[in-house]
Amino acid sequence: MNPFKRKKTAPEPAAVQTSARPASGLGLLDSYTPLGGNQTRLYYALREAVPIIDAAIFKTVRLTGGFEVRCADERLQHKLDNFVRNVPIGGNQCGLESFVSTYFEQLLTCGTAVGEMVTDSDGHIAALFNSPLENIELRRASDGVGVDIFSASCVGMPSPVRRPELVLLSVLNPQPGEVCGCSMLKGLPFVSGILMKIYKTIGLNWERMGNIRFAVTYKPQNDSLDRAYAKERAMQVAKEWSEAMQTGGAVKDFVAVGDVQIKVIGADNQILDSEVPVRQMLEQIVAKTGLPPFMLGLSWSSTERMSTQQADVLTSEIDAYRRILTPVIERICRTYLLFEGTPSQVTAEWDDVTLQDNVELARAELYAAQAEKIRKEIENGE
Template sequence: MIFKKENGWFRRRMGQAERLAVQTAPRDPLTPYACSAPAGAGERRLYTALRESIPIIDAAIGKILRLVGSFTIQCDDKNVEYEMNRFLQTVKVNALENGVQSFLNTYLSQLLTYGNAVGEVVLTAGGEIGALYNASLDDVELRETAPLELCICRREAGGCVPVAYPELVLASALDPPPGCARGVSLLHGLPFVSGILMQIYQTIGTNWERVGNVRFAVTYKPTGDAADRAFAKDRAKQIAQEWSGAMQKNSVRDFVAVGDVNIRAIGSDVQILDSNVPVRQMLEEIVAKLGLPPFLLGLSWSSTERMSSQQADILTSELEAYRRVLNPVIGKICSLWMRLRGLEPRYTIDWNTITLQDEVDMANARLMNARALQIEEQLQKEDGA
C-alpha cells in the first residue's frame, strides 16, 4: 500500500490486482447484485426502544462492554510500542471523549444493538490521525456492489453518495447471513418476548393503580317506610357529601350515616394473578439470548457453585468472540498509524486476561497445583534413588 499526499489528505493507491470471481453469487443481468446494510430506521428504533423499556437488556449490554476489557499493543521496537499505546490512550474520540477504549465501547454497543457499526479515522491537514469518530447508522449505508466488494455511502437529501476515502472508514457486521453485509442484532428475536413482558408489567401497574388506590362503593338502601322512600334522593346526596368530606386528602374524620348504608371497597374480592412464573419465563428467554449468567444481572435464581463456574467459562468464550470482532478494527487503526509514519505494521494485540472467578479461589488453585508438582518431583526423586 502506498499513500500519496493530495490536498492535505492521504489517498491510498492500490496495485492492479486480479479481480476475484465468486461462482455461487447471483448473475442475473436484469437484477444487479446489491445488498444494503445496516437495518432500517424502523428496526433500529425498535431495538433502541427495547433498551429503554427493558432495563435488564440495557444493563446486559453495558456489562458486556465492561467485561470485554482493554488491550495494549506489543511491538519489537519498545519506542514504537510506547508511542502507539500513548496515542491509543490520548486520541480524541467524538466531541468529548479521549482514548480508543471510548471509541470501541460505543462501536461495540452499536454493533450489539443494531448488528452493524461504522466508525471513521479522521486525519489532520498534516497527515496524522487526529480523531476517531463513531458514525450514526442513520447517516451511512453499506452497499455490496459485488460479492467481495463493499461501497460505503453517505446519506444526503438527494440520495446516497460514496465517501471519498473509504480506506478511512471502519465497518463491522455481527453474524451476517450468507451473501449479505447486514449484521444480526444481539436483540434479534427479543421484541416478541419483550412485548409480552411489557404487557405484564403494564397490567401490574394498572391493577395496582386500581386496587392499591382504594375506591369505595357506598350503597344506601331505603326501608319500606313511605317517608324514607320519599326522601331517599335527598338522603343519598347527604351521604355522598359526607363521604366525600370524610375521604379528603387532609381530612381525618368519621363518617356517620343513618339507615341501611353498605360500604365496600371496589375490587376487594378480585384475585390478582401471580406474575412470578410468566415474568421469570420471559426473563429466562432474554437472559439466554444475551448470553450473560443470571447472577451478573442481579437475578437471584438458584444455582450451585459448579453451575456458576460453568456459566463464567461460557461467558469467557462469548467475550473472546466479541474481541475477535474488534481485532480487525483495532488492527486497521494501528496499521494506518504505523504506515503514516513509514513503519512496517508489525505488532500484536494483547488483551487483558478475563477474570470472572474469585481471586482467592484462583490463588488457592495455584497453591494446590504448586503443592501437587512438588509432591510429584519428590516421588520421582525417591523412585530414582
C-alpha cells in the same frame, strides 16, 4: 513588513466521509442496504424501554476489558502509546479505548458497526469517528465477495466514500450472503413486548386499586315512609361520606341511620400473579445476553456466585467478541504508523479476564500440586 512574503495557508479542517451531506440528483435505492432503518431504531427503543437490556449491553462492553498495543519496533512504542491514549474521538472523547467501547456498543445493538479514521491536511490521522448507521449504506461489490461502502446523502443517490481504506466496518453473526450483521437483541422484540404489557397492566392495576375507591350502598327498609324518602336519605349519606373522606387527613366519624354498607371497589377481585410470567420473559432476555442473572441485579438463586461452568462460558463469549475487535484495533494502529512514515507491525494484547473466584482458583492449584506430589512419591517408592 515584507510585501513579497508568502502568506501561510491555513490548515484545512479534517473532513469526515461518513457524515451526512447534501447531494444533487435523484435515483432509486433498490440495490442498497441502508443501516439506519426501522430495525435499528427498534433496538434502541428496546434499550430505552427495558433497562435490563441496556444494562446487559453496557456490562458486556465493560467485561470485554482493556487492551495494550505492542509494536514490533520498540523505538516506536512510546509514540504509539501516546496515540492510543490521546487520539481525539468524535470531538468529545479521547483515547482508542473510548472509540472501541462506542464501536462495540453499536456492534452489539445494531449488529453492524462503522467507524472512520479522519486525516488532516498533511495526511496524518487527526481523529477517530464513530459513524451513525443512518449515514451509511452498504452494497455488495461487483466481484460478489467484497462490500462497497456508500455515504448517505440528504437528497439523491448515495455516493461511494472516496477513501474506503479509512473506513472501519465490523459485523456480528452475519447471515449467509448478507452484508449486515445480526444484533444481539435479535428475537427480543416479541418477548420484550409481552414484558412491557405486563408492566403496563401492573401500573394500571395499582392506579385503579392502589388509590382505594369506596361503594356506599343504602338499602331502604320495608316501611313505606322509608321508601318514600330513600332518594333524600341516599343524597344525605353521600354528602356525609364525602365530607368524612375530604377532611385533609383528620379523623372524622361517619354516622348513618338505616342499612348502609361500605365496600372497597374491586376488593373481591383477584389480581393476577405476575411473578411467574415476568420471570419467564426475563429468563429469555438473560439467556440472549449470555450474562449470569446476578450481574443484572436478578436474585434467582440462594448463592449469588458464578460457577466455574458459567465463568468458562462467559469467557468464551468475551473471547469471541475480542476476535472481532482485534483486527479493528490493529488496523488503526498500523495505519497510524504508516501515515507517520514509520510502518511497523502491531499486536493488540487484551487484559486477562478474571471472572472466577481467586480463592477457588488458588485452592484448585494447591490440590493439583498436592496430587502431583503424591503421584511422584508413589512412583519413586515403586
